[in-house]
Amino acid sequence: MRVSFTKMHGLGNDFVILDNRNGGLPELTNAVAAALANRTTGIGCDQLILLENDESGDSDFRMRIFNADGSEVEACGNASRAVALLHGESARVATDGGLIALEPAEGGARVDMGTPRFEWQDIPLAYAMDTLSMPVAWGPLENPAAVNVGNPHVIFFTDDTDVVELDVLGPEIEHDPLFPDRINVNVATIEDRTNIRLRVWERGVGLTRACGTGACATAIAAMRRGLVERNVTVALPGGPLQIEWTKDNRILMTGPATLSFVGTFEWSDFA
Numbered sequence: 001m002r003v004s005f006t007k008m009h010g011l012g013n014d015f016v017i018l019d020n021r022n023g024g025l026p027e028l029t030n031a032v033a034a035a036l037a038n039r040t041t042g043i044g045c046d047q048l049i050l051l052e053n054d055e056s057g058d059s060d061f062r063m064r065i066f067n068a069d070g071s072e073v074e075a076c077g078n079a080s081r082a083v084a085l086l087h088g089e090s091a092r093v094a095t096d097g098g099l100i101a102l103e104p105a106e107g108g109a110r111v112d113m114g115t116p117r118f119e120w121q122d123i124p125l126a127y128a129m130d131t132l133s134m135p136v137a138w139g140p141l142e143n144p145a146a147v148n149v150g151n152p153h154v155i156f157f158t159d160d161t162d163v164v165e166l167d168v169l170g171p172e173i174e175h176d177p178l179f180p181d182r183i184n185v186n187v188a189t190i191e192d193r194t195n196i197r198l199r200v201w202e203r204g205v206g207l208t209r210a211c212g213t214g215a216c217a218t219a220i221a222a223m224r225r226g227l228v229e230r231n232v233t234v235a236l237p238g239g240p241l242q243i244e245w246t247k248d249n250r251i252l253m254t255g256p257a258t259l260s261f262v263g264t265f266e267w268s269d270f271a
């Protein structure tokens, strides 16, 4: 079966998007997702995004998210903006991490990513801990915070994120038994009260040019520690995102999304 896809990115975090809202596609297994995401033998992307009808009627459609390793996860901020641009109008979208609201904007989108969660069981962690100041360390990275913004994040604050060996420490922390569902690893530098610099080792992918949920989780953790205002710019290697934690406890993320190209592939080549 010949299948169409749309290649998009948000600040260099890239996606292959399959639109199955009219049905007809074969089942997308974890293995097929990983094969399509493979940059050597597949189409190549950080995440594979599958759009489906939401039979429950609670949303306009469902967005499913598969990391490059094939794992299906709950949220993807950059892909949410890409889907908003692709869809072309406001929409309520169901994800495994909860309901999000997309609003296309000039050259990108604003997404209401929902409400953050802070209880150790909601991250989740393997045992009870203060998630605002965790008494743990991996090499030079210590005393992180943890936030769930649909998906799980651990956030370290350091004087210079650019010198941290995240390619070495990232996988060690991602797979630590403290994190039963694994974890996205964020290393941030507070520049001033409205600017954060961030690099991310993504669960199921590795180092990416940008991580939207990482920017959300990091901004919220910095706000909880009183380090920044409730509306900040988060500068990732691929570019900036604007993150606001509203007074009614919603996380608003605003930033660019880019359509790269549209293509087709033969499903049986990957299944």
Ligand SMILES: N[C@H](CCC[C@H](N)C(=O)O)C(=O)O
Residues within 6 Å of the ligand: 013, 046, 047, 065, 067, 073, 074, 075, 076, 077, 078, 079, 151, 152, 184, 202, 203, 204, 205, 210, 211, 212, 213, 214
């Ligand atoms: N790696 C993440 C999913 C994608 C998040 C990122 N690409 C974003 O823009 O939020 C996880 O396993 O939870």
